Amino acid sequence: MPFSNFFPRHWSIKTKSITLVIAYVVTLCVVYSSFSMYLVAREEKEAKAQFQQTVETIAAKLDAHLSSGRKQLVAMTKLPDLFRHARMIVETQAVSSTSAWNTLQYGFLQSPIFNGGLFLLDRNGVVTWTEPARFPWLGKTLIDSASIARLYADEHEVVSAGIAANPFFEKPHIVMSVPIYSDKGELHGVLGGVIDLSGDEFRSFLNGALLDQRRFIDVRDQNGCILASSHSERLLQCAVEAPDPEEVLTSMASLSQASWHVVSEQPRHIALADVRRMHHLLWWVGLGVVLLAGNVGARFVDSLVGGIRVLTADAKRMASGDLSQPVVLEKREDELAILADAFERMRVELGRSRSMLEQRIEEQAEFIRMKEEFLANVSHELRTPLHVIMGYTEILAEQESDDLKRTMLGHIKVKSDQLFRLLSDLMTFAGINSGENALQMSVVRVPDLLETLAALAERLRQEKDISVIWDAPVSLPGIETDALRLEQILTNLLTNAFKFTTYGQIVVRVRYASAQEVMVFEIADTGIGIPSDKLSFIFNEFNQVDGSANRRHGGMGLGLAIVKQLVQLLHGTVTVSSQPGKGSTFTVTIPVRFPPPPSRAQTGVSTPLETVT
DSSP states (O other): OOGGGGSOTTOOHHHHHHHHHHHHHHHHHHHHHHHHHHHHHHHHHHHHHHHHHHHHHHHHHHHHHHHHHHHHHHHHHTSTTHHHHHHHHHHHSSOOOSHHHHHIIIIITTOSSOTTEEEEEETTSBEEEEESTTOTTTTOBOTTSHHHHHHHHHOOOEEOOOBOOOSSOSSOEEEEEEEEEOTTSOEEEEEEEEEESSSHHHHGGGTTSOOOTTOEEEEEOTTSOEEEESSGGGTTOOOOOOOOTTTEEEEEEEOSSSSOEEEEEEEHHHHTHHHHHHHHHHHHHHHHHHHHHHHHHHHHHHHHHHHHHHHHHHHHHHHTTOOOSOOOOTTOOSHHHHHHHHHHHHHHHHHHHHHHHHHHHHHHHHHHHHHHHHHHHHHHHHHHHHHHHHHHHHHHHHHOOOHHHHHHHHHHHHHHHHHHHHHHHHHHHHHHHHTOOOEEEEEEOHHHHHHHHHHHHHHHTTTSEEEEEEEOOSOOOOEEEEHHHHHHHHHHHHHHHHHTOSEEEEEEEEEEETTTTEEEEEEEEOSSOOOGGGGGGTTSTTOOSSOSTTOSSOOOSOHHHHHHHHHHHTTOEEEEEEETTTEEEEEEEEESSOOOOOOHHHHSSOOSSOEEO
16 A cells, blocks of 8 residues: 555645654654663663562561571470479589580570570469579469460461560460470470560661661561561551552562561652652653654655745746746755756757747748738639629619529529628638727617528528528527627527528527526427537537538638628527437527727737727
């Protein structure tokens, strides 16, 4: 499909070029916007991934910390005679010298994980041993504690939720507990460790994170309470309002060793500040690219359309006939410059051809003038002796009594009349072409004109079976025109009707069209008619429907040509409709009021015929 079909045909090249530039800029904007959105989305995704990676790293460290503490508790539960040695420690406040308890002393009791201390419960939930010694829990029953009760009920390892300060432990803390089983697999007691939440050891896991402005990281237990926070005043706060996800960027990671979560929150406009700055930078760069593309496109359109506009103006000027100015496109060496050079060569050739044509037209005009002058002179010279012949023929016919001689004189008179009409046509035709025929304006009465035509029709219908029908209203307005020229027009048409009609009828119809203020004359016959392919040039000079040498009807083919030229002189029109074998109808329309000719000051030219009133 041609690219030009995408535009309406009536669009100019400038409109099409501007449309292309706009489409190019819009496409560039769409592509750049899509690319910018992709970059911003990728950067935002990376920022969120880094945000998420921070909490996952902290969660992994906490998991490792709790896992290490759990392993230490489990290892201690496997020591032999744990309860007996624990009672001995309580009683003597001394550690046994066995290697296992030495290992416990240096590998476990000195561990920094359980910075709040250790405790041992028997099967009844009574604290039988604590570390450090004389801990307030010693001898107390903890079976009512939710985490401990759950351990006794489910026999699973438990990491408690956050616990506020209480009579047993005066600081916020959590408890990690593991069951102790007898050799028979029965629950024999519980070994637990306390992790102090107020100390720096547990909060140190958050110190490795890059805490920007208004960003915080919380470690929350299964109840949603805060166990550790980058903002220490939030410790053990449970009623934490859920942030608006449209305003705050939130990341969360769960621990595997406890039902805890690490949550990090920061306002989006701060967390994604770098992304927003890049976004703004990309938009400004895009705006610059669009402005640059628009500027380049505008210059391209101006350069292209400017050259085409110059060529168009030169082409219109040459089409109007002005070949005086050269076609030049300065500072161009592209296809438009080649086209301008072709236009210039065409202008030179047109100028040369026009000069030659004007010279030939002048020669032809001179030849036509000489021809018309020759025809006028010949016609005039022939009419003088013809008048003498016609005069003497009439005199002899009046004085001759012999019928044969009178018939011969009658033939001479008919042929003389035919020759006289031919010479009159030649003189009229020559006078029209040379501009020597002046119009004699007067008011023509239609009844007088029809009376003259009736006399002519009576002479022409002799020896022919033709009826003449006159169809004209009684009251018709007078016509301001040249009476002689109008009579000559209708005479030629009526003579042609009789010439080409052998039998039938001829209708002469006159109508007044008041709306157009014109008089309409129609002459219709039932003659041989005119073929449709001949209608277009029957008003041409020296043209006949039957142009062969042995044609039946005489004449030189000037009658209808003279009719058309005379009708145009009278500012009228003539038309014809015909069917072969059925006849022809000629319609002449003449204005009732002859329009005044334009003055020379208005037209700037002289008219070939001067109208005389």
